[in-house]
Amino acid sequence: xxxxxxxxxxxxxxxxxxxxxxxxxxxxxxxxxxxxxxxxxxxxxxxxxxxxxxxxxxxxxxxxxxxxxxxxxxxxxxxxxxxxxxxxxxxxxxxxxxxxxxxxxxxxxxxxxxxxxxxxxxxxxxxxxxxxxxxxxxxxxxxxxxxxxxxxxxxxxxxxxxxxxxxxxxxxxxxxxxxxxxxxxxxxxxxxxxxxxxxxxxxxxxxxxxxxxxxxxxxxxxxxxxxxxxxxxxxxxxxxxxxxxxxxxxxxxxxxxxxxxxxxxxxxxxxxxxxxxxxxxxxxxxxxxxxxxxxxxxxxxxxxxxxxxxxxxxxxxxxxxxxxxxxxxxxxx
Amino acid sequence: xxxxxxxxxxxxxxxxxxxxxxxxxxxxxxxxxxxxxxxxxxxxxxxxxxxxxxxxxxxxxxxxxxxxxxxxxxxxxxxxxxxxxxxxxxxxxxxxxxxxxxxxxxxxxxxxxxxxxxxxxxxxxxxxxxxxxxxxxxxxxxxxxxxxxxxxxxxxxxxxxxxxxxxxxxxxxxxxxxxxxxxxxxxxxxxxxxxxxxxxxxxxxxxxxxxxxxxxxxxxxxxxxxxxxx
Numbered sequence: 001x002x003x004x005x006x007x008x009x010x011x012x013x014x015x016x017x018x019x020x021x022x023x024x025x026x027x028x029x030x031x032x033x034x035x036x037x038x039x040x041x042x043x044x045x046x047x048x049x050x051x052x053x054x055x056x057x058x059x060x061x062x063x064x065x066x067x068x069x070x071x072x073x074x075x076x077x078x079x080x081x082x083x084x085x086x087x088x089x090x091x092x093x094x095x096x097x098x099x100x101x102x103x104x105x106x107x108x109x110x111x112x113x114x115x116x117x118x119x120x121x122x123x124x125x126x127x128x129x130x131x132x133x134x135x136x137x138x139x140x141x142x143x144x145x146x147x148x149x150x151x152x153x154x155x156x157x158x159x160x161x162x163x164x165x166x167x168x169x170x171x172x173x174x175x176x177x178x179x180x181x182x183x184x185x186x187x188x189x190x191x192x193x194x195x196x197x198x199x200x201x202x203x204x205x206x207x208x209x210x211x212x213x214x215x216x217x218x219x220x221x222x223x224x225x226x227x228x229x230x231x232x233x234x235x236x237x238x239x240x241x242x243x244x245x246x247x248x249x250x251x252x253x254x255x256x257x258x259x260x261x262x263x264x265x266x267x268x269x270x271x272x273x274x275x276x277x278x279x280x281x282x283x284x285x286x287x288x289x290x291x292x293x294x295x296x297x298x299x300x301x302x303x304x305x306x307x308x309x310x311x312x313x314x315x316x317x318x319x320x321x322x323x324x325x326x327x328x329x330x331x332x333x
Numbered sequence: 334x335x336x337x338x339x340x341x342x343x344x345x346x347x348x349x350x351x352x353x354x355x356x357x358x359x360x361x362x363x364x365x366x367x368x369x370x371x372x373x374x375x376x377x378x379x380x381x382x383x384x385x386x387x388x389x390x391x392x393x394x395x396x397x398x399x400x401x402x403x404x405x406x407x408x409x410x411x412x413x414x415x416x417x418x419x420x421x422x423x424x425x426x427x428x429x430x431x432x433x434x435x436x437x438x439x440x441x442x443x444x445x446x447x448x449x450x451x452x453x454x455x456x457x458x459x460x461x462x463x464x465x466x467x468x469x470x471x472x473x474x475x476x477x478x479x480x481x482x483x484x485x486x487x488x489x490x491x492x493x494x495x496x497x498x499x500x501x502x503x504x505x506x507x508x509x510x511x512x513x514x515x516x517x518x519x520x521x522x523x524x525x526x527x528x529x530x531x532x533x534x535x536x537x538x539x540x541x542x543x544x545x546x547x548x549x550x551x552x553x554x555x556x557x558x559x560x561x562x563x
Binding site: 186190204 | 386387388389392393394395397400403406443448449451452456457458459499504543
């Protein structure tokens with residue numbers, strides 16, 4: 001069984017900040033009244049601290065280097081605008097909720113399946129992320145070896161995933177798994193934000209994929225991107241009724257980019273944004289390659305009873321616009 | 334000496350007369366179009382279909398090597414027929430230049446198969462709006478004309494821009510097209526203003542537009558229709 005990169009995301013409560021469900025889509029969100037507001041940073045650079053504690057096989061300087069590389073990978077996405085700044089080392093805990101965003105190791109043997117997790121403090125009236133901490137569980141073995149290390153999880157890869165959460169991204173479902181005793185094993189994935197980690201020793205997740213880039217671009221687009229990227233929206237229906245929790249994947253037949261999204265309401269509506277212009281084919285599948293609560297709130301009545309199918313129309317994404325009204329009809333298994 | 338004078342006088346006469354003959358030239362039927370004649374035409378067009386680059390949707394494996402196939406695609410633009418309009422002007426009796434537009438609505442289809450979770454094989458389709466705006470130079474082989482000058486073979490070379498709008502008409506992609514054809518005009522009348530039939534076959538080399546292969550491709554093409562001479 002592969003451990004998950006992050007457990008259910010925890011919203012830390014402070015003063016006026018209230019609990020909000022973490023709707024995982026391409027973006028994390030918070031319910032404000034009747035609408036969902038995306039979680040995002042409003043001020044850049046994101047200032048963060050590194051704990052001054054290492055872990056077996058990784059000292060604090062190596063930890064800092066791996067974290068800096070991971071932040072740099074996200075900041076280098078050309079279609080979005082983010083930046084970060086290391087403030088320095090701290091003795092504070094990476095789960096403290098003290099107004100500082102702290103990344104570091106923490107011993108959490110109780111979380112036997114959680115490699116790392118990201119916590120937030122948010123302003124629930126605006127969705128602004130006020131603070132975010134990331135801990136890496138020392139119950140697992142870690143590596144910063146450039147080529148990876150057998151039996152140890154690659155710190156930079158896992159950091160890249162967690163920093164994706166820190167930036168406001170939820171989990172992606174672009175991956176295939178198989179059930180093995182005690183859990184699931186990842187066969188393949190095309191998103192750093194897939195919730196289940198590759199086996200120890202892999203460094204495949206040091207590189208962002210199209211789905212990750214689309215998600216970040218959706219939250220923090222730069223001015224040029226607003227004119228060049230587009231979206232697809234529509235509904236997934238079964239016997240005329242909306243399907244909740246369906247996973248829709250758009251495949252760009254020009255660039256081979258795979259970008260996914262979910263139906264997030266009872267009417268089966270979905271939107272996939274941050275897409276490159278061009279023709280796409282759509283594939284819809286039930287959310288059955290990881291635990292449903294890795295993606296969506298556990299209280300949601302997600303429909304898994306339908307067959308995987310393709311849409312029979314080529315869907316064209318215009319530059320700076322959207323293609324709406326796509327209907328994907330599925331049938332029960 | 335006397336013979337020499339006669340030759341000189343004859344040459345002088347020809348030199349004097351010749352311009353008068355040219356300036357007084359009028360169409361007397363059965364001849365070839367002259368410089369300045371205008372030709373307008375239109376009709377149908379057929380272009381061979383072609384396959385488009387068809388990537389496989391793939392996922393990354395833990396090792397980073399040997400990708401995992403999610404499903405396969407097989408895309409093409411099917412052969413299509415459309416319409417064309419042309420306007421040209423003769424520079425000489427054998428050379429003309431013309432500009433034109435071709436329009437068609439070819440179907441693009443993408444066959445989706447080999448899904449890792451056994452999704453039913455599906456053909457996803459869309460209709461393109463295909464325009465070619467081009468210019469050509471035509472060389473008419475008047476010396477090879479037949480049927481009393483009514484049938485005139487010609488060759489045409491030219492190039493222009495391809496514009497293809499995807500379904501929904503919100504995304505336009507442009508490319509280049511170069512063509513070379515050989516054909517025949519057959520005039521049905523003999524007057525200065527006349528109608529004729531025009532047919533040509535050849536190839537068009539296109540690059541870009543809805544075709545993601547930048548190396549270009551050469552496709553058979555046929556055009557036919559009516560043409561009017563003024």
